[in-house]
Amino acid sequence: MIVSRRQFIRTGVAGGLLLAFSGWLNAAGGRPLSAGEREMLAALCGALLDGALPPAGEERSRLVALTVDGIATTIAGLSLASQREIGELFGLLVLAPGRMVLAGVSRPWREATVGEVSDFLQSWRTSRLALLQGAYGALHDLSFGAWYARPDTWEAIAYPGPPRGYF
Amino acid sequence: MHDPIRAGLAAGWKHIDASTLGKGQTVEADVVIVGSGAGGGVTADILSDAGLRVILVEEGPLRSSTDFRMRESDAYPELYQDSAARKTADKAINILQGRCVGGSTTVNWTSSFRTPPEVLAYWQRHFGLRQLSVESLSSWFAVMEHKLWVRPWETPPNQNNKVLAAGAEKLGIPIGAIKRNVKGCWNLGYCGMGCPTNAKQSMLVTTIPAALNRGATLYTRLRAERLRFSGGRINALDCQALRPDGIHPSGKRVQLRARHFVVAAGAIGSPALLLRSGVPDPHRLLGKRTFLHPVVISSALMPERVDAYAGAPQTLYSDFFLQQAAIDGPLGFKLETPPLHPVLYATTLQGFGAAHVALMREFTRVNVILALLRDGFHPESQGGQVRLGRDGLPLLDYPLGDVIWEAARRALLAMAEIQFAAGARAVTPVHETAPLYSSWAQAKKGIAELPLKPLLCRIVSAHVMGGCGMADTPQRGVVDHRGRHFWLGNLSVHDGSLFPTSLGANPQLSIYGLVARNAALLAAELSGRPPPLIP
Numbered sequence: 188m189i190v191s192r193r194q195f196i197r198t199g200v201a202g203g204l205l206l207a208f209s210g211w212l213n214a215a216g217g218r219p220l221s222a223g224e225r226e227m228l229a230a231l232c233g234a235l236l237d238g239a240l241p242p243a244g245e246e247r248s249r250l251v252a253l254t255v256d257g258i259a260t261t262i263a264g265l266s267l268a269s270q271r272e273i274g275e276l277f278g279l280l281v282l283a284p285g286r287m288v289l290a291g292v293s294r295p296w297r298e299a300t301v302g303e304v305s306d307f308l309q310s311w312r313t314s315r316l317a318l319l320q321g322a323y324g325a326l327h328d329l330s331f332g333a334w335y336a337r338p339d340t341w342e343a344i345a346y347p348g349p350p351r352g353y354f
Numbered sequence: 355m356h357d358p359i360r361a362g363l364a365a366g367w368k369h370i371d372a373s374t375l376g377k378g379q380t381v382e383a384d385v386v387i388v389g390s391g392a393g394g395g396v397t398a399d400i401l402s403d404a405g406l407r408v409i410l411v412e413e414g415p416l417r418s419s420t421d422f423r424m425r426e427s428d429a430y431p432e433l434y435q436d437s438a439a440r441k442t443a444d445k446a447i448n449i450l451q452g453r454c455v456g457g458s459t460t461v462n463w464t465s466s467f468r469t470p471p472e473v474l475a476y477w478q479r480h481f482g483l484r485q486l487s488v489e490s491l492s493s494w495f496a497v498m499e500h501k502l503w504v505r506p507w508e509t510p511p512n513q514n515n516k517v518l519a520a521g522a523e524k525l526g527i528p529i530g531a532i533k534r535n536v537k538g539c540w541n542l543g544y545c546g547m548g549c550p551t552n553a554k555q556s557m558l559v560t561t562i563p564a565a566l567n568r569g570a571t572l573y574t575r576l577r578a579e580r581l582r583f584s585g586g587r588i589n590a591l592d593c594q595a596l597r598p599d600g601i602h603p604s605g606k607r608v609q610l611r612a613r614h615f616v617v618a619a620g621a622i623g624s625p626a627l628l629l630r631s632g633v634p635d636p637h638r639l640l641g642k643r644t645f646l647h648p649v650v651i652s653s654a655l656m657p658e659r660v661d662a663y664a665g666a667p668q669t670l671y672s673d674f675f676l677q678q679a680a681i682d683g684p685l686g687f688k689l690e691t692p693p694l695h696p697v698l699y700a701t702t703l704q705g706f707g708a709a710h711v712a713l714m715r716e717f718t719r720v721n722v723i724l725a726l727l728r729d730g731f732h733p734e735s736q737g738g739q740v741r742l743g744r745d746g747l748p749l750l751d752y753p754l755g756d757v758i759w760e761a762a763r764r765a766l767l768a769m770a771e772i773q774f775a776a777g778a779r780a781v782t783p784v785h786e787t788a789p790l791y792s793s794w795a796q797a798k799k800g801i802a803e804l805p806l807k808p809l810l811c812r813i814v815s816a817h818v819m820g821g822c823g824m825a826d827t828p829q830r831g832v833v834d835h836r837g838r839h840f841w842l843g844n845l846s847v848h849d850g851s852l853f854p855t856s857l858g859a860n861p862q863l864s865i866y867g868l869v870a871r872n873a874a875l876l877a878a879e880l881s882g883r884p885p886p887l888i889p
Binding site (some may be wrong): 235236237238239261263264265266267268269270271301303305308310313317319321324325327328330331332334336337338341343344345346349350351352 | 426715787
């Protein structure tokens with residue numbers, strides 16, 4: 188079962204991936220995320236950063252969008268091997284079959300609730316499949332990295348930022 | 355702030371940023387050195403001092419104090435392998451490794467230890483390295499300690515280190531002070547993002563400027579691809595120039611020719627270069643026995659502010675748990691503390707949503723202790739293996755077996771006990787299913803039952819070692835005690851990949867000392883001068 192699931196991930200969606208991501212590998216310094224990827228990442232950020240983000244509203248959407256921008260920047264700075272793997276992961280998640288079968292999220296990402304997305308993240312986090320656990324780790328690190336890289340998130344954790352005024 | 359690198363460049367240092375090359379080129383020198391970290395830097399200094407024409411090849415960029423703005427968002431993509439997110443092939447271990455001029459020495463936390471005597475004794479017994487002893491290496495360590503200002507650190511430890519000391523003292527666990535390679539350190543705490551005051555005596559501000567002042571050539575954004583050899587000798591190194599993003603090859607190629615080639619690309623990069631080159635490896639040792647000092651992490655909430663981002667990050671340690679069994683018995687571990695910065699801490703910390711936010715809100719009250727497991731001595735601790743993935747880029751497999759997890763559990767227990775003894779309100783191992791324990795009794799019971807598996811228990815590493823191990827014979831090593839390759843006459847390995855085991859100590863000074871010795875021997879041979887008098 189593990190092998191077949193893995194094969195599914197590797198090959199089953201390969202055709203779709205190829206279409207969706209043919210531009211990825213040759214992008215110079217990364218490429219802009221697709222609208223589908225941005226929606227998917229926004230949904231993930233909504234769950235991962237829930238509690239750090241303000242309640243639903245314009246400000247929350249703005250901060251989520253900034254975080255998704257940050258994720259895109261981070262990805263563009265990764266090695267080609269890492270970019271390729273993340274491209275595969277995103278490619279799976281933006282396609283409806285991948286979202287439904289692998290993530291267990293039935294509704295499109297922009298309609299998914301924080302609860303549904305959290306359930307999906309939790310299932311990958313403790314999955315018996317190392318591939319999914321590793322993918323959870325990547326999504327976790329990308330989102331929290333992009334969030335706490337921004338100085339405007341530091342006040343909430345009482346971090347004063349790097350020393351100033353000596354140089 | 356005076357920036358010695360920008361001053362040197364203005365004064366005419368030969369630095370070629372390969373991303374700016376309009377066409378390929380072929381260049382010749384006496385020695386080509388691949389990598390500009392601890393091994394490459396020391397080698398460039400000593401060989402150039404002997405009058406040899408040296409070319410240094412670095413895949414990362416040349417950055418210096420003016421660029422070091424103490425921001426994680428700049429530092430990780432600019433100065434680290436894979437934006438500080440390099441991982442083992444199974445993603446279970448995150449590896450911090452430098453990728454810039456100066457290598458990891460530009461971003462390390464300055465901890466300086468000589469190679470422990472019991473490690474050298476083990477190498478003598480098991481790898482026949484009788485030339486490497488405490489006595490024979492002591493002069494080389496002394497030389498490098500002098501050169502790089504390795505001194506006791508007199509400033510009081512920051513609060514994060516004090517927690518380790520306070521807890522250990524309560525439990526009767528001895529603590530030591532870590533020597534640091536700094537000169538006029540401001541105690542800022544941002545060593546991991548490049549030293550903004552040039553206090554850290556990394557390769558970036560010491561050996562590499564010395565070599566450049568003597569006319570050495572430094573290439574950056576140039577990836578060493580393949581060594582060309584015939585008849586038992588290397589003739590050339592083929593390199594790919596990278597684009598200004600430092601990631602994509604630009605398509606321009608550089609070929610470097612020399613009498614001798616030194617590989618010092620780190621313990622993932624060096625074996626990978628030799629594997630790509632197809633150098634003779636009849637005993638199939640290349641890339642094997644790669645060690646990481648796998649690190650497990652314990653996070654504590656203290657009643658008062660800790661501000662673990664401020665002050666010299668690593669100033670106290672304990673080797674108590676390295677000394678509880680024979681070196682090849684159950685794995686011992688070294689205790690140290692890390693600096694905490696928002697991205698590093700938030701990405702390392704388990705969980706998400708409300709639970710993660712609750713821990714992050716306590717950011718300034720968090721103490722973290724690390725346990726570095728001493729791998730490579732127990733018969734079942736054989737380390738990992740570097741192999742080549744797509745495009746010839748390296749992958750590291752590091753199986754996390756029972757001996758690692760047994761030690762990880764002991765380490766998580768020991769750290770939690772120390773943190774509670776120091777007055778922690780709560781402690782959590784960095785582990786996906788670990789709760790926040792509110793007493794030592796609760797932690798003791800909980801950690802004993804915690805499922806320890808890859809990707810559940812967070813493992814990190816900042817010390818990659820081995821893969822081109824030294825030994826007395828080609829049956830059990832890739833190179834000899836001088837770092838000379840057993841099969842190719844003009845090839846040396848001068849970095850942490852030499853170590854046949856891990857060290858049980860932060861590796862920079864071990865690399866400096868051993869490489870200073872080996873570079874001095876090589877310099878004598880290549881320049882026709884008498885060998886150095888220090889043993």
